[in-house]
Amino acid sequence: MGILRSISRFALYEQLLSLLVDRSYIPHSCHRPKPTLYKRCRRVRRGDFHRQRIILLASPRFLYRVNCRSVMPASEICYTTSALSPTIETEDCAWLWDQIKAEARRDAEAEPALASYLYSTILSHSSLERSLSFHLGNKLCSSTLLSTLLYDLFLHSFNSDPSLCTVVVADLRAARLRDPACVSFAHCLLNYKGFLACQAHRIAHNLWLHNRRPLALALHSRIADVFSVDIHPAARIGKGILFDHATGVVVGETAVIGNNVSILHHVTLGGTGKIGGDRHPKIGDGVLIGAGATILGNVKIGEGAKIGAGSVVMIDVPPRTTAVGNPARLVGGKEKPSKHEDVPGESMDHTSFISEWSDYII
Numbered sequence: 550m551g552i553l554r555s556i557s558r559f560a561l562y563e564q565l566l567s568l569l570v571d572r573s574y575i576p577h578s579c580h581r582p583k584p585t586l587y588k589r590c591r592r593v594r595r596g597d598f599h600r601q602r603i604i605l606l607a608s609p610r611f612l613y614r615v616n617c618r619s620v621m622p623a624s625e626i627c628y629t630t631s632a633l634s635p636t637i638e639t640e641d642c643a644w645l646w647d648q649i650k651a652e653a654r655r656d657a658e659a660e661p662a663l664a665s666y667l668y669s670t671i672l673s674h675s676s677l678e679r680s681l682s683f684h685l686g687n688k689l690c691s692s693t694l695l696s697t698l699l700y701d702l703f704l705h706s707f708n709s710d711p712s713l714c715t716v717v718v719a720d721l722r723a724a725r726l727r728d729p730a731c732v733s734f735a736h737c738l739l740n741y742k743g744f745l746a747c748q749a750h751r752i753a754h755n756l757w758l759h760n761r762r763p764l765a766l767a768l769h770s771r772i773a774d775v776f777s778v779d780i781h782p783a784a785r786i787g788k789g790i791l792f793d794h795a796t797g798v799v800v801g802e803t804a805v806i807g808n809n810v811s812i813l814h815h816v817t818l819g820g821t822g823k824i825g826g827d828r829h830p831k832i833g834d835g836v837l838i839g840a841g842a843t844i845l846g847n848v849k850i851g852e853g854a855k856i857g858a859g860s861v862v863m864i865d866v867p868p869r870t871t872a873v874g875n876p877a878r879l880v881g882g883k884e885k886p887s888k889h890e891d892v893p894g895e896s897m898d899h900t901s902f903i904s905e906w907s908d909y910i911i
Contacts, residue, residue: 642714645721645734646677652735670739678707678714684739685749689771702764706752713751719788720744727791727811727897743792746778753782787834791894794840801829807852811894813840821846821863833868837893855893 653671657664674680682703690696707713724737724744731737737744749772756765765782773779778792780800787808792798797815800806803826804818816838820828830844833851839858844850851868861875869888871880881887891898 642677642718645718646680649677649680649735649738652733656733656735667735671735677717679704681717681738681748682707685745685752688745689749689768689775691771694767694771703752706755710755713755716751716788717748720747720790723789723791723809723811727895728793741795742776743778743795743798746772746776746780746795746798747786747790747792749776750778750780750782750784750786754784754786757782784829803827803847804829804831806832807834807836809834809892809894810836810838811897812838813842813858815841817843817845819843819845830862835892835894837897837899839899853889853892853894855889855898858899 650671653667657667657672670684671680674683682700685703686696686699690699721734721737721744724731724741725734731741749768753765753768753772756762756768762782769780769782777796778798780786780798781802781804783802784800784804784806786800786806787810789809790806791811793811794814798812799817799819801819806812806818810832818830818832827847829847831847831849832838832844833849833854835853836850836856837854838844838850838856839860841859842856842862843860844856844862846863848863849865850856850862851866851870853869854866855871856862856866856877857871857873859875860873860877862872862877864877866872866877866879867886869890870886871889872878873880879886889901
């Protein structure tokens with residue numbers, strides 16, 4: 550009986566490996582030894598079946614993973630920019646998901662050591678919602694908050710509110726278009742903690758609106774622990790958001806962030822003390838907030854405004870103007886401030902105001 554069980558395990562494992570090769574998840578050019586019988590690895594937490602599924606179904610042999618080298622030199626890996634065509638604005642979630650899967654297959658070919666990771670997080674899933682739910686669940690899980698529970702929670706949120714997927718697509722495109730360091734949609738989906746923290750917040754906000762506040766606050770705590778991003782679940786955030794680097798970002802309970810806003814690291818949208826009520830900033834569409842900026846109180850940052858790095862803002866900023874300094878001052882003066890025509894949140898132009906701000910020229 551034991552021999553038959555071993556043979557069946559061997560046959561199953563051999564079929565899985567052939568399936569991965571047929572689908573180009575593992576490069577054909579990699580010479581690997583004949584697969585051996587599967588041996589149970591170190592025991593995973595009881596009930597956490599998703600991780601066991603990765604180990605059983607997605608992993609090439611351990612020695613193969615650690616010994617293989619990239620098939621393609623890094624200098625020859627081409628990250629296509631065809632996705633930056635303006636026509637992508639009219640494409641739907643299905644197009645973007647196909648693009649992400651194609652990028653994942655390409656990366657698995659170029660770097661076989663990532664084949665298991667890319668298969669388990671992207672290629673084994675049927676939709677962007679399932680992939681993101683699985684990835685976030687494994688990122689935010691703990692010994693007492695299982696990844697299976699989080700996966701079901703996130704996927705249920707996506708299924709019950711289809712608009713969440715539309716917002717995810719807008720955020721992925723924002724990162725790809727505005728950040729030159731973002732080499733692909735798959736790279737953003739898997740590795741950009743600002744993007745991941747924002748999507749996890751959207752689910753926490755959805756829970757908050759449905760009066761599941763203890764769970765929303767627990768998720769908020771995990772997001773802060775894992776990503777170093779502290780966004781209260783009651784805060785309202787639009788679409789097309791870029792949290793660039795994201796470390797140290799703090800967004801208060803009654804803050805509102807519009808569409809197509811770009812925020813760099815160590816930005817605080819906070820209150821002015823212990824007074825309750827509506828006490829946090831309101832950020833208009835297309836705003837750019839530089840690194841280390843602090844905006845305090847129930848102030849309004851107008852549409853298309855720019856906040857310079859390190860600025861401290863405690864009064865309203867008119868639309869399409871630039872505020873810099875501590876305390877912040879308007880470039881061009883309060884009476885006739887200089888106005889720009891571009892949308893800073895999309896152009897990511899941080900320094901064009903310097904020529905008009907002579908105090909900053911050394």
